[in-house]
Amino acid sequence: MFDCTERTAGLRQRLLAFMDEHIYPNEAALLAHEHGPERWQTAPLIETLKEKAKQQGLWNLFLPESELGAGLSNLDYAHLCEIMGRSPFAPEVFNCAAPDTGNMEVLARYGTEEQKQRWLLPLLAGEIRSCFSMTEPAVASSDATNIECSIRRDGDDYVINGRKWWSSGAMDPRCRIAIVMGKTDPSEKRYRQQSMILVPLDTPGVKIERALTVFGYDHAPHGHAEISYDNVRVPASNILLGEGRGFEIAQGRLGPGRIHHCMRTIGIAERALETMVERARSRTAFGRTLLEMGSVREQIAQSRIEIEQTRLLTLRAADMMDRAGNKVARLEIAMIKAVAPAMACRVIDRAIQVHGAAGVSQDTFLASAYARVRSLRLADGPDEVHLETIAKLEIGKNAERAA
Structure with a gap:
């Protein structure tokens, strides 16, 4: 129902190959730079990978405007953004990292020609x-x-x-x-x-x-x-755009931004589940592998169910944004923003538990991933704001039926 187009399927295969060849093998080096003495300077490796991404046409995939970006729909981009979300370094390599994506969308939609020339073009080029x-x-x-x-x-x-x-x-x-x-x-x-x-x-x-x-x-x-x-x-x-238009711009910016966050969290959750299964298969306790234990198998099954539920809801929201616009898709956007980070937190937490002490150490990506995802329950509006939006819309529908 929410399959990607033939063009996007091709981009997806190229993106998966790029991740395997350039992103995952370089994560350790990028992480070392992030914690090294020059961590507040740009990692030269990032700039090298950005050039490779440009050369392969994997650049500015987030922006629907075809003359500036890849011209993909929200639904098409969802299939790609999830893959990027599997690594904290990947979005920047493809010039699809927050907050630049949201800021570029603001400038593309609401900026003057002068503002676009001065700020949007260098952002699209990945220069600033x-x-x-x-x-x-x-x-x-x-x-x-x-x-x-x-x-x-x-x-x-x-x-x-x-x-x-x-x-x-x-x-x-x-x-x-x-x-x-x-x-x-x-x-x-x-x-x-x-x-x-x-x-x-x-x-x-x-x-x-x-x-x-x-x-x-x-x-x-x-x-x-x-x-x-x-x-x-x-x-x-x-x-x-003019005085008094801040909320209007914010709604135009935060709708796509929220769904992008949700797409990426699904990728993080998928990777956490994969590592959970790998760890459970490799570790033995009390005479059997963790993978043979019922409690671990239940956590694996529950994680798969929750990831699939969230993915379907996110794809539905993306499709609704494409067909009816961000304003009409308010309910769907609010639902995924409340669901996706909470789901990813649960899945990562289960993976940490299966990893034992290693799960909270720097030897896996899980502790850092949990910190990033937990913050998303506050970023772009806390859970409570989105739940209130959902409740208001649901109560409104009920009142219309009762009238």
Whole structure:
């Protein structure tokens, strides 16, 4: 029902081959760089692999616009994004890594020609990276109307004041531009107060306050930054779409971003299940392999069921986005965002348990994968926000039937 096209099937085979030949064999070296003395510098190996991906036509696969990206549908891309999700290094190699993907979509859809020339084209070429500054430490940012950062018009400029955190990617030395969300007019209606603006990171007044860690992982050189914006002045032409359009842009950005996260988590869960089975086959306890034990077999079976359920729901959401648009697919997007990270956490946790002490060590990818996936239950809206959306839509349907 949700099969990919013939073209995508060909891309999938090439992507699988690239992963086998270039990604998995290089993970150990990339991980060593990530924890080495130069971890806040770009790994030269990443740049080498990016060139190989470009040469093989495995580049910008996420972007539906055919003149800028691969021209794939959300459904087609889902089959590819899952494969990339199996390695933390793969998305960047194919220029399909967050937050750049979401920022490129914003610029492609809402940017002016000048903004596209200055920022979108270098991002599409993989020459620079970007970050998204929305969440704030002083307020509950799950309700984005709480955002306090100010974007004030002053003649031909805007002046930005505020503090953001979890601006993922801002620590990267290649990060050149931030998309900042703040309030331009607090007197406007609730969802018309916010705007988004482009802020080059070398602008006076922009300060990286500190790097944040996820369960102790700093994810160098990408990183997660807390940033202060102190009287930061940028040209008025840097505003995206116009004042008061921030929520509109956010919804256009977060819909595809959420589904991409879910696609990748399925890939992580698949890899965790594979390693769980391999470990259970190779280890013996109490006179038999772990694979022969009923409790382990039950965990394997439960993981397979949950992965398949999540994949079908994700493919359905992608198909709905293609056929009816992101707004109509709100329910499907909310459901997968609530389901996929929680599912992957359970599967990875089972794999950790089967691996024993090795599962929580640096000798497997499982501990790091768990930290990344657990954070997705907060990123792009916490579980509770998506569950509330689902409940509202379901209650609304019930009320219509009762009327």
